[in-house]
Amino acid sequence: MDFTHLIKLVKLWAKGSKLPGPPCPSFYGHSRLFSSENITDFLSKSHEKYGSIVRLWLGPTQLLVSIKDPAVIKEMLVKAEDKLPSTGRAFRLAFGRSSLFASSFEKVQKRRESLAVQMNGKLLERANAIPSKVVDCVMERIDSIMAKGVVDCRSFSQHTAFSMLGSTLFGDAFLAWSNAAVYEELLMKIAKEACYWASYSIPPFWKRGFWRYKCLCTRLRCLTQDIIQQCRQNHKFSQLNQNSCNGATKIGRETATDAVFSSGGVMEDDLFLAELDGRLNKNEPCGNTMGVMFHGCLTTAGLIGNILTRLVMHPEIQDKIYSEIMMVRKRSTKSEVQNIYEMNFLLATVYESARHLPAGPLLQRCSQGQDLNLKTGITVPAGSILVVPIQLVQMDGSSWGNDASEFNPHRFLSKADGGSYLEQMVPIAGATREVVDCTDGPLVLNDPNVNDSFLPFGSGKRACIGQKFAILGIATLFASLVQHYEIRLQPGSEDDPKPTMNNCVLQLLPSPKIVFVKRNC
Numbered sequence: 001m002d003f004t005h006l007i008k009l010v011k012l013w014a015k016g017s018k019l020p021g022p023p024c025p026s027f028y029g030h031s032r033l034f035s036s037e038n039i040t041d042f043l044s045k046s047h048e049k050y051g052s053i054v055r056l057w058l059g060p061t062q063l064l065v066s067i068k069d070p071a072v073i074k075e076m077l078v079k080a081e082d083k084l085p086s087t088g089r090a091f092r093l094a095f096g097r098s099s100l101f102a103s104s105f106e107k108v109q110k111r112r113e114s115l116a117v118q119m120n121g122k123l124l125e126r127a128n129a130i131p132s133k134v135v136d137c138v139m140e141r142i143d144s145i146m147a148k149g150v151v152d153c154r155s156f157s158q159h160t161a162f163s164m165l166g167s168t169l170f171g172d173a174f175l176a177w178s179n180a181a182v183y184e185e186l187l188m189k190i191a192k193e194a195c196y197w198a199s200y201s202i203p204p205f206w207k208r209g210f211w212r213y214k215c216l217c218t219r220l221r222c223l224t225q226d227i228i229q230q231c232r233q234n235h236k237f238s239q240l241n242q243n244s245c246n247g248a249t250k251i252g253r254e255t256a257t258d259a260v261f262s263s264g265g266v267m268e269d270d271l272f273l274a275e276l277d278g279r280l281n282k283n284e285p286c287g288n289t290m291g292v293m294f295h296g297c298l299t300t301a302g303l304i305g306n307i308l309t310r311l312v313m314h315p316e317i318q319d320k321i322y323s324e325i326m327m328v329r330k331r332s333t334k335s336e337v338q339n340i341y342e343m344n345f346l347l348a349t350v351y352e353s354a355r356h357l358p359a360g361p362l363l364q365r366c367s368q369g370q371d372l373n374l375k376t377g378i379t380v381p382a383g384s385i386l387v388v389p390i391q392l393v394q395m396d397g398s399s400w401g402n403d404a405s406e407f408n409p410h411r412f413l414s415k416a417d418g419g420s421y422l423e424q425m426v427p428i429a430g431a432t433r434e435v436v437d438c439t440d441g442p443l444v445l446n447d448p449n450v451n452d453s454f455l456p457f458g459s460g461k462r463a464c465i466g467q468k469f470a471i472l473g474i475a476t477l478f479a480s481l482v483q484h485y486e487i488r489l490q491p492g493s494e495d496d497p498k499p500t501m502n503n504c505v506l507q508l509l510p511s512p513k514i515v516f517v518k519r520n521c
């Protein structure tokens with residue numbers, strides 16, 4: 001250890017010991033006391049005893065600081081720009097260099113901004129967060145599932161999220177791709193092992209399992225290149241057709257700068273993919289594309305599964321969503337997708353599901369270079385691990401009321417006059433600011449982000465850039481699903497599912513078995 005390292009360490013000890021927290025139980029600190037399964041319980045007890053900021057030693061050189069106060073969390077998430085080195089390592093190990101999921105903010109800033117413009121601009125302007133072709137594809141799958149029998153929420157959600165993200169990134173070619181099932185399986189195998197292999201600060205070259213894992217990652221890269229190739233061919237072909245219909249001879253990007261989306265709403269150009277990976281690394285291409293597929297599929301599948309589980313456990317909520325869909329669609333002349341902005345109860349159910357069960361137990365940050373001075377007067381020393389126990393924050397009675405632990409979409413609705421805040425955020429041609437008259441009277445959707453304790457997509461400098469896309473896409477999907485099918489719990493599958501970490505995300509397990517019953521509409 002060199003001299004500067006030693007000075008840093010002494011500062012960490014000196015400043016860290018001024019923070020409130022339990023005494024260090026051993027040389028290894030608290031690292032052996034909590035695992036990912038009981039981390040929230042452990043932090044809950046520590047916050048009860050020591051207040052809203054708690055420090056824990058994870059060993060002689062690692063200080064963890066957990067923050068539970070919403071105002072301090074907000075400040076911290078804006079000020080602490082870096083992610084933990086292990087997060088960046090997990091993505092780098094699996095997918096190669098990435099300019100989107102690296103731990104240093106400096107490395108991701110530019111790509112984040114340009115991708116956010118794509119995700120939140122063109123994609124949402126068209127109010128076509130997911131194309132009808134994906135919904136058709138999911139519906140077809142339900143028909144084949146019904147022919148076979150039952151399915152569980154988890155596997156249905158996984159396939160669905162995969163179709164959603166795949167067709168958004170790769171266009172129509174993805175839905176017809178013969179390797180889609182293999183791709184999905186590979187991605188899930190990688191998800192099972194990613195955190196384990198990233199927990200080694202030096203890759204364990206001596207372990208056979210590690211090389212097996214690297215093989216899976218290489219196969220995923222080859223398949224990603226294959227689908228990108230097909231996506232480009234598809235695009236060129238459709239351009240050729242379009243040009244020959246127009247009597248033009250020129251093909252390629254010059255004619256397609258505005259054609260990121262086809263008429264069906266799918267991004268059929270390779271501009272989006274080029275935007276994702278740019279000229280990142282010729283030896284390890286597609287790092288960001290694979291990273292987005294990985295993160296997007298796992299988190300979206302988690303939320304879809306979570307909503308499905310709620311709908312089968314609370315049939316009264318499903319009935320209410322169905323009434324809202326029918327009411328909105330009956331009285332509206334707009335296209336199906338635009339109607340989503342008027343389905344306030346459905347959107348509130350999506351928010352409530354995300355509040356009730358976030359993708360993971362912790363948001364994490366660090367500030368490698370300098371100390372973090374918070375307005376409360378507290379200084380978090382450079383190099384500390386900063387965490388937000390989201391489950392605790394999103395279930396806290398002082399932010400969410402006495403019924404914080406209940407599943408209640410109404411907490412995001414109010415009876416005041418006005419339109420949905422989503423409609424105001426994403427202006428749609430011809431959209432009026434109507435409110436939906438559900439059985440309880442007109443309901444207005446509140447912006448969930450006004451509550452600092454709503455954090456399923458993080459917040460601040462490293463917040464999720466897929467939030468609006470995920471919410472609108474998932475709502476679009478459920479609007480079709482619930483309109484055409486009643487989703488019921490398979491008799492005998494009444495176990496009480498509990499939040500459990502599985503494939504890098506929190507899921508309600510055991511996953512209930514469900515049946516789709518076609519409605520007469």
Ligand code: HEM
Nearest residue numbers: 296299300303359363456457458459462463464465466470
């Ligand atoms: C239900 C679906 C999703 C959930 C719950 C979710 C959740 C999250 C969370 C909690 C973070 C960390 C935020 C923070 O630390 O403050 C994150 C980061 C991120 N998300 Fe998502 N996400 C979802 C879907 C997506 C999708 C569909 C995309 C893109 C297609 C996406 C792109 C990203 C990116 C690029 C980051 C990394 C930001 C950074 O490190 O700077 N997410 N997401």
